[in-house]
Amino acid sequence: MITVVEATRQALQSEMRRDPRIWVLGEDIRHGGVFGQYKGMIDEFGPDRIVDTPIAEATMVGAAVGSALAGSRPVVETRFSDFALSAIDELVNQAAKIRYMFGGQGRVPIVVRMPSGLRKNSAAQHSQSLEAWFAHIPGLVVTAPATPADAKGLLLAALRSDDPVIHMEAKELWQVVGEVPDGEEAIPLGVGRLARQGTDVTIVAWSATVHEAIRAADILQGAGISAEVIDLRTIWPWDKRLVLESAARTKRLVIAHESVRDVGFGAEIAATVGEELHGTLNSPIRRVASPRIPVGYAPTLENVYRVRAAGIAQTVAELLGAQLDSKALQGTGLEAALEAY
Known part of the structure; x- marks a missing residue:
C-alpha cells in the first residue's frame, strides 16, 4: 500500500533509469516539489536531469518542446494546472500541432504534469480543473488518474508516448493510499476502468470524483439501487466502448466531475451517448458537476463548488423515483483521506 506521491515517483524513477533521454524541469523540484513527488531524485539523477527553473511556464514548456524535437523526452512540472495557462501557446500551437504540420517527421514526446483541481483553501487561482480545455485540442493526450495504481500506470504510459501528454493529477489525492502492482506495466491510454459493477444506472467519473462516485454507489445500495461506476482514467482518448456498453445495459447515465458543468467534458460524453443510444435509455442523461x-x-464557499457523493446519489435517486435516507447522505466526502493531507 503506497500513496499516489510514491507511486508516481516510482514510475518516473524507473523510466529515468531505463531511458537516459528523460529529464525533468520545473520549479522547486530539486527540493522535492510542492507535494514531495520528486523527493530524493536530485541525489540519484543530478542537476542535469532534475532541473530547477525560474517562475516562467512559457519558457519551461517552450524549452521542453525544443528539447523533444532534438531527441530528448522532457517532463515539465507546472506545480499547479492553473499556471500552465501561461504556456498555452507552447502547448496548443506548438506541442499539439508539430507532428501533424510536419507529416510525422517531428514529434514532441513531452509529459506536462499538472496538479489539478481543488486543494483545501487554495482559492480561485490554484483550484481549477481544466481537462476539457486540453481535451478540445487535437494532438494532445489527456490523462486523469484516480488511484495510486493508475497514477503509476498512466504516468508510465505517458512517459513512453511519442505524443504530448497532459497528465492531470488531483491535488487532493496525493496522499491517498492504495495497492500498486509490482513491475513497470503501463496502463494503455484510452482504456477506462470498471470501478464497480451495477445494473440500475451507470455513473461515469474521473480523477478525485471517482471516489465520490463509489461512495455514492454505497449510499444507493442501501436504498436498493445498484450503481455501476466507470473510472474514465483517460480524458482523451476516452473509452467510448466501455461507457456505451455500460449505459446500454443499465439504461441510465449520470456523469460526475469536479470541473465546471458548463461546457465541461461531461457534456461531450452525454452528447455521444445520446447520439449512439438515442431512444434506448429509460431516463434523461444527467450531469453532476461544479457551478x-x-x-x-x-x-463555506469552497464547499459550494465541491461535487460530493450525496449530490451524485441524490441525482441518481431522482432518476429512479427513489427516496434516500438523510442520515446516509452525511459524511460522504474524502474527509478521511484528506485528514492525513
Missing part, C-alpha cells in the same frame, strides 16, 4: 463560479477561499 460556473470561481473557487472561493473560505471553506
Whole structure:
C-alpha cells in the first residue's frame, strides 16, 4: 500500500533509469516539489536531469518542446494546472500541432504534469480543473488518474508516448493510499476502468470524483439501487466502448466531475451517448458537476463548488423515483483521506 506521491515517483524513477533521454524541469523540484513527488531524485539523477527553473511556464514548456524535437523526452512540472495557462501557446500551437504540420517527421514526446483541481483553501487561482480545455485540442493526450495504481500506470504510459501528454493529477489525492502492482506495466491510454459493477444506472467519473462516485454507489445500495461506476482514467482518448456498453445495459447515465458543468467534458460524453443510444435509455442523461463560479477561499464557499457523493446519489435517486435516507447522505466526502493531507 503506497500513496499516489510514491507511486508516481516510482514510475518516473524507473523510466529515468531505463531511458537516459528523460529529464525533468520545473520549479522547486530539486527540493522535492510542492507535494514531495520528486523527493530524493536530485541525489540519484543530478542537476542535469532534475532541473530547477525560474517562475516562467512559457519558457519551461517552450524549452521542453525544443528539447523533444532534438531527441530528448522532457517532463515539465507546472506545480499547479492553473499556471500552465501561461504556456498555452507552447502547448496548443506548438506541442499539439508539430507532428501533424510536419507529416510525422517531428514529434514532441513531452509529459506536462499538472496538479489539478481543488486543494483545501487554495482559492480561485490554484483550484481549477481544466481537462476539457486540453481535451478540445487535437494532438494532445489527456490523462486523469484516480488511484495510486493508475497514477503509476498512466504516468508510465505517458512517459513512453511519442505524443504530448497532459497528465492531470488531483491535488487532493496525493496522499491517498492504495495497492500498486509490482513491475513497470503501463496502463494503455484510452482504456477506462470498471470501478464497480451495477445494473440500475451507470455513473461515469474521473480523477478525485471517482471516489465520490463509489461512495455514492454505497449510499444507493442501501436504498436498493445498484450503481455501476466507470473510472474514465483517460480524458482523451476516452473509452467510448466501455461507457456505451455500460449505459446500454443499465439504461441510465449520470456523469460526475469536479470541473465546471458548463461546457465541461461531461457534456461531450452525454452528447455521444445520446447520439449512439438515442431512444434506448429509460431516463434523461444527467450531469453532476461544479457551478460556473470561481473557487472561493473560505471553506463555506469552497464547499459550494465541491461535487460530493450525496449530490451524485441524490441525482441518481431522482432518476429512479427513489427516496434516500438523510442520515446516509452525511459524511460522504474524502474527509478521511484528506485528514492525513
